[in-house]
Amino acid sequence: MLVKRNIVLYLRELLKKFPIISVTGPRQSGKTTMLRAEFPEYEYFNLERVDHREMISADPLGFLKSAGQRVIFDEAQNIPELFSYIQVISDEKGIPGQYILSGSQSFLLNEKISQSLAGRAGIVNLFPFDISEMSFTKDNDYSNFIFKGFYPRIYDKNISPLDFYPFYLQTYIERDIRTLKNIENLSSFSRFLHLCAGRVGQILNLSSLANDAGISVNTAKAWLSLLEASFVVYLLKPYYKNFNKRLIKAPKLYFYDTGVAASLLKITSPEMVKNHFAYGQLFENLIISEIIKTAKHSGKNITIYYWRESNGTEIDAIIDKGNGTILAIEIKGGETFSNDFLKNLRKLSPGSEKIKIEKKLIYAGEINSFVDEIEVISWKKFKSSVTTLLD
Numbered sequence: 001m002l003v004k005r006n007i008v009l010y011l012r013e014l015l016k017k018f019p020i021i022s023v024t025g026p027r028q029s030g031k032t033t034m035l036r037a038e039f040p041e042y043e044y045f046n047l048e049r050v051d052h053r054e055m056i057s058a059d060p061l062g063f064l065k066s067a068g069q070r071v072i073f074d075e076a077q078n079i080p081e082l083f084s085y086i087q088v089i090s091d092e093k094g095i096p097g098q099y100i101l102s103g104s105q106s107f108l109l110n111e112k113i114s115q116s117l118a119g120r121a122g123i124v125n126l127f128p129f130d131i132s133e134m135s136f137t138k139d140n141d142y143s144n145f146i147f148k149g150f151y152p153r154i155y156d157k158n159i160s161p162l163d164f165y166p167f168y169l170q171t172y173i174e175r176d177i178r179t180l181k182n183i184e185n186l187s188s189f190s191r192f193l194h195l196c197a198g199r200v201g202q203i204l205n206l207s208s209l210a211n212d213a214g215i216s217v218n219t220a221k222a223w224l225s226l227l228e229a230s231f232v233v234y235l236l237k238p239y240y241k242n243f244n245k246r247l248i249k250a251p252k253l254y255f256y257d258t259g260v261a262a263s264l265l266k267i268t269s270p271e272m273v274k275n276h277f278a279y280g281q282l283f284e285n286l287i288i289s290e291i292i293k294t295a296k297h298s299g300k301n302i303t304i305y306y307w308r309e310s311n312g313t314e315i316d317a318i319i320d321k322g323n324g325t326i327l328a329i330e331i332k333g334g335e336t337f338s339n340d341f342l343k344n345l346r347k348l349s350p351g352s353e354k355i356k357i358e359k360k361l362i363y364a365g366e367i368n369s370f371v372d373e374i375e376v377i378s379w380k381k382f383k384s385s386v387t388t389l390l391d
Contacts, residue, residue: 010299014122015097025126130293149259165263197264201281239305283333
């Protein structure tokens with residue numbers, strides 16, 4: 001099963017502008033499959049293969065000069081010295097789209113790019129499928145999506161999430177984390193990861209998280225940075241620009257893929273999702289992660305925030321659309337609409353005549369409507385129109 005990835009259009013545009021493109025994202029998100037299918041005119045080298053590494057390392061400059069005008073280096077971070085030579089060749093030839101560097105360890109890849117290729121490389125992130133790429137399935141049950149997640153291999157090979165995620169997480173912890181940082185006690189890191197899943201959709205209390213994990217606050221900060229760098233978790237920062245009220249400053253914790261979170265929470269079926277203590281937060285995570293992935297895959301440079309006053313009034317997602325317009329989104333996991341869903345949106349005031357607020361409610365039900373100029377969007381409508389939400 002070959003799914004056309006939305007990011008390809010954006011990637012092709014960047015290849016016209018930069019000599020080097022970096023494609024990063026979590027393992028198993030489909031980077032290699034996409035690059036080999038969409039860019040067959042490029043020579044392809046997998047730098048996880050020992051023979052490819054030895055051949056290139058023996059004479060990097062000579063290899064690059066003979067490799068051709070278009071080359072893909074997959075898992076490029078495995079030969080750090082290659083980046084300096086790529087800089088030399090790309091500066092000499094000045095050919096747009098000459099090299100595509102792909103890698104799952106974005107922290108290492110981006111570090112090498114910032115050291116040797118700053119200003120020469122365009123950077124894109126490929127995540128597991130976003131919801132708009134899922135036309136191959138007619139499934140509309142959000143609990144199935146939360147449980148299964150969006151990793152391509154689950155759908156391509158019809159693998160049960162109960163089989164896929166434990167091995168995926170084990171490989172991630174034992175391989176990537178040890179490469180990124182020398183963590184001696186992997187069981188402590190695994191426990192930390194499970195504790196993060198228990199806090200999905202919550203304001204991050206770093207001291208509490210560190211205490212429960214039995215580690216220092218500084219270690220918790222470092223481990224969270226690793227989880228962010230490897231596209232496991234996403235920290236949603238608070239929005240306070242143009243608002244004069246006292247706001248909470250700590251971020252909220254989400255996972256890029258709900259299937260990972262569900263596995264860490266020991267959820268074993270879609271039916272268990274709706275009865276789980278974290279159901280509301282998982283539904284919220286589903287909506288926010290889909291907005292993030294859709295924006296990244298279409299090349300839209302947006303940042304999502306949340307808004308929460310010290311009295312507890314909260315808006316789940318705030319997007320600054322520019323030109324004085326803010327999109328405020330409240331997310332509710334209930335399938336039956338309640339007027340109470342709108343109370344926080346009704347309280348939200350711009351605090352300035354120059355700011356316009358678009359207010360939307362996304363919920364798990366089926367009715368679409370407008371109430372008090374607030375657009376009420378069902379899960380099914382969100383699933384089919386998430387790309388237009390950000391316009």
